[in-house]
Amino acid sequence: xxxxxxxxxxxxxxxxxxxxxxxxxxxxxxxxxxxxxxxxxxxxxxxxxxxxxxxxxxxxxxxxxxxxxxxxxxxxxxxxxxxxxxxxxxxxxxxxxxxxxxxxxxxxxxxxxxxxxxxxxxxxxxxxxxxxxxxxxxxxxxxxxxxxxxxxxxxxxxxxxxxxxxxxxxxxxxxxxxxxxxxxxxxxxxxxxxxxxxxxxxxxxxxxxxxxxxxxxxxxxxxxxxxxxxxxxxxxxxxxxxxxxxxxxxxxxxxxxxxxxxxxxxxxxxxxxxxxxxxxxxxxxxxxxxxxxxxxxx
Amino acid sequence: xxxxxxxxxxxxxxxxxxxxxxxxxxxxxxxxxxxxxxxxxxxxxxxxxxxxxxxxxxxxxxxxxxxxxxxxxxxxxxxxxxxxxxxxxxxxxxxxxxxxxxxxxxxxxxxxxxxxxxxxxxxxxxxxxxxxxxxxxxxxxxxxxxxxxxxxxxxxxxxxxxxxxxxxxxxxxxxxxxxxxxxxxxxxxxxxxxxxxxxxxxxxxxxxxxxxxxxxxxxxxxxxxxxxxxxxxxxxxxxxxxxxxxxxxxxxxxxxxxxxxxxxxxxxxxxxxxxxxxxxxxxxxxxxxxxxxxxxxxxxxxxxxxxxxxxxxxxxxxxxxxxxxxxxxxxxxxx
Numbered sequence: 001x002x003x004x005x006x007x008x009x010x011x012x013x014x015x016x017x018x019x020x021x022x023x024x025x026x027x028x029x030x031x032x033x034x035x036x037x038x039x040x041x042x043x044x045x046x047x048x049x050x051x052x053x054x055x056x057x058x059x060x061x062x063x064x065x066x067x068x069x070x071x072x073x074x075x076x077x078x079x080x081x082x083x084x085x086x087x088x089x090x091x092x093x094x095x096x097x098x099x100x101x102x103x104x105x106x107x108x109x110x111x112x113x114x115x116x117x118x119x120x121x122x123x124x125x126x127x128x129x130x131x132x133x134x135x136x137x138x139x140x141x142x143x144x145x146x147x148x149x150x151x152x153x154x155x156x157x158x159x160x161x162x163x164x165x166x167x168x169x170x171x172x173x174x175x176x177x178x179x180x181x182x183x184x185x186x187x188x189x190x191x192x193x194x195x196x197x198x199x200x201x202x203x204x205x206x207x208x209x210x211x212x213x214x215x216x217x218x219x220x221x222x223x224x225x226x227x228x229x230x231x232x233x234x235x236x237x238x239x240x241x242x243x244x245x246x247x248x249x250x251x252x253x254x255x256x257x258x259x260x261x262x263x264x265x266x267x268x269x270x271x272x273x274x275x276x277x278x279x280x281x282x283x284x285x286x287x288x289x290x291x292x293x294x295x296x297x298x
Numbered sequence: 299x300x301x302x303x304x305x306x307x308x309x310x311x312x313x314x315x316x317x318x319x320x321x322x323x324x325x326x327x328x329x330x331x332x333x334x335x336x337x338x339x340x341x342x343x344x345x346x347x348x349x350x351x352x353x354x355x356x357x358x359x360x361x362x363x364x365x366x367x368x369x370x371x372x373x374x375x376x377x378x379x380x381x382x383x384x385x386x387x388x389x390x391x392x393x394x395x396x397x398x399x400x401x402x403x404x405x406x407x408x409x410x411x412x413x414x415x416x417x418x419x420x421x422x423x424x425x426x427x428x429x430x431x432x433x434x435x436x437x438x439x440x441x442x443x444x445x446x447x448x449x450x451x452x453x454x455x456x457x458x459x460x461x462x463x464x465x466x467x468x469x470x471x472x473x474x475x476x477x478x479x480x481x482x483x484x485x486x487x488x489x490x491x492x493x494x495x496x497x498x499x500x501x502x503x504x505x506x507x508x509x510x511x512x513x514x515x516x517x518x519x520x521x522x523x524x525x526x527x528x529x530x531x532x533x534x535x536x537x538x539x540x541x542x543x544x545x546x547x548x549x550x551x552x553x554x555x556x557x558x559x560x561x562x563x564x565x566x567x568x569x570x571x572x573x574x575x576x577x578x579x580x581x582x583x584x585x586x587x588x589x590x591x592x593x594x595x596x597x598x599x600x601x602x603x604x605x606x607x608x609x610x611x612x613x614x615x616x617x618x619x620x621x622x623x624x625x626x627x628x629x630x631x632x633x
Contacts, residue, residue: 087539
């Protein structure tokens, strides 16, 4: 068996004041697999995605643990080499399509710049590739879209553009950071379907960050449930929905509205469960000593 | 739509210039000091004084004088300088190129210094490098241009004489120029010996004018860049594999330039205002130097002419800034 597409082992991160925001997170994403990373806002899901892509804000420090892309450990590479590897093997589908495109540059160059400037593709080849992907995401007027500025496109169109751009360089791993959260409900479904379609066609592994268990059920094969920067439960998606093991997971599921009787089924996460988890985490934090050797990342 | 906007713009410009004309015309006549008394020896007879007043039209009412002058201006006649006895328009246009060349050269220096510092400061945010840039900016900004002029004269004119401290060009040189844009013409005629001589004269006054502006550009642009650096499209560019410098230059600079541009436009007009004293300091034969003489001599027509030309310059700069703004910001282009 070859190395997993992404392997995170014992990853801990703190704020500048020493408060832990990630607590020994370990997870793997196998080639071609979609792993959902689910949790409430503030649980650290997006932070894990950013750590993988090497774009954590300077206020957050990785203090221990390792991240490996296809067997290559990022922390052991020089910053330039690690950035080159991330640029070549991964891509990001960002949360908010309204702010993820540069307002003063046309769509075309924003989609092809990685191919041409980083991967050294020929301009014509890059253009053909982008047009093929725009067709895949059902954009019918590629000429107009490529010439447009971001403000001339709708939110859904922009997210399609960003999805097409993410798949363009055939990355092995895509981090999708809540890619449908900022969109209308009607558009959300279309966008999810497009991501799944392209993922199957290209065999790309996806780390899919979301707070929406409904999305998890539709899109992923594996799930990691996160609470306060700590992995609570990991399982096959089907198994998790069939029989959630951890009380927090069960509580989270109970808090998700059902179509049949939305109000009756809707319950906030049980406070006893949260209190238990918080106590557990506090004890762990007291006994935790950051591992000096693991501070190589930045 | 575009026609209407251009027309509105043009009318605003004319109104601005008219306002400036009224203010300067009234102020220099109300302020104490009489040009006639500057021209006649002490003890001149009242009859002589009256005759001279009549000759320059100073015996008429303020409104009458203004109408006469404005009618002239509209027809391209700015009157005759009292102290130099020459056509004001000719005098002003003769000096304007020197001041324009000096100001634009100063602007180029400010950009050449300010832009790289801003990019470097944004890239090295939070480090000693950024702190150093902040300190340098503070110093450059808190010392006014004329004081920088004195400092530069002391440093590079006296202690280490590398640059000329006086004039626009060495007087013994034979100048083949047909216009007064000496620097520009010397380059076009490929007379680089003259270009070097002109730059040697121009460098210190230009640098004195440029330093405060360079600091403003560096500080403001750095700040705008730092605000942009956390935005999603910047993060996306980093994920794509671009280096921090590339991210700043490719994704940040154009967007950060917008707020900077507006201020640079305003500051550039201040810089042109600064030429008045700095040109004097370096005996540079420009419009500013002439303005001081005109004020000292109470040369009313010349002061009016110079001020009006300065005002026109400011209005044009504002127009250029607005056009550049629309060019940089695609959201303003159609609308």
